[in-house]
Amino acid sequence: PFASIAKATLASKHSIISCITDHIRKAVDIVGSDYLEIKHPILFNFHAKLLLSLFNDPEKVDEMMLAKLMPFIENGVKSPMKSFRYSALVVISQLVLTVKLKEEVLNSLCKLLITKLRADTAPASLSTLMVVFQQQNVQNLSKNTLKKLLRHDESIDVWKILKDLAERTDTTKFYNVLWAELV
Numbered sequence: 001p002f003a004s005i006a007k008a009t010l011a012s013k014h015s016i017i018s019c020i021t022d023h024i025r026k027a028v029d030i031v032g033s034d035y036l037e038i039k040h041p042i043l044f045n046f047h048a049k050l051l052l053s054l055f056n057d058p059e060k061v062d063e064m065m066l067a068k069l070m071p072f073i074e075n076g077v078k079s080p081m082k083s084f085r086y087s088a089l090v091v092i093s094q095l096v097l098t099v100k101l102k103e104e105v106l107n108s109l110c111k112l113l114i115t116k117l118r119a120d121t122a123p124a125s126l127s128t129l130m131v132v133f134q135q136q137n138v139q140n141l142s143k144n145t146l147k148k149l150l151r152h153d154e155s156i157d158v159w160k161i162l163k164d165l166a167e168r169t170d171t172t173k174f175y176n177v178l179w180a181e182l183v
Contacts, residue, residue, distance in 0.1 A: 003053070005050065010065060020043065021072055077089070078116050092113070107142075114141075127169075140181060143182070146178060
């Protein structure tokens with residue numbers, strides 16, 4: 001039954017993913033993000049599960065589908081709610097693991113992860129960024145985006161997080177792009 005829900009999501013303009021996203025927005029307006037995050041985390045899980053189900057068959061993922069789905073992923077990353085951000089990070093990780101993305105999409109994903117970095121989810125966001133670099137072929141990032149990452153150091157200890165990540169995972173592709181752009 002879930003496959004039919006996922007199929008219907010892409011079939012129409014008023015898809016269930018749009019309804020869920022609108023429902024989350026309205027719920028935040030009515031009851032607030034703290035209440036929603038504590039009492040209704042299932043909304044974020046369902047949102048993520050629905051998006052993830054759309055990437056099950058990488059051959060069906062095309063530019064049109066990505067154009068439809070990217071705004072929903074962006075909503076999650078930009079959200080003030082940690083649960084929603086974490087679910088969006090999971091979706092991004094799965095997307096880069098299953099689908100070969102074009103450079104423009106990769107750059108916009110990386111820029112989104114860097115510019116919307118928040119202190120409470122910074123380690124997870126940077127881990128997701130490393131997954132993007134490990135699984136895809138990111139050739140470059142804009143200097144402004146990289147400078148923004150490095151400027152986060154005042155509120156977020158980016159270098160400490162990157163150091164911790166380097167101890168646990170391969171960060172060479174990220175550092176190659178970083179140094180190539182900054183030098």
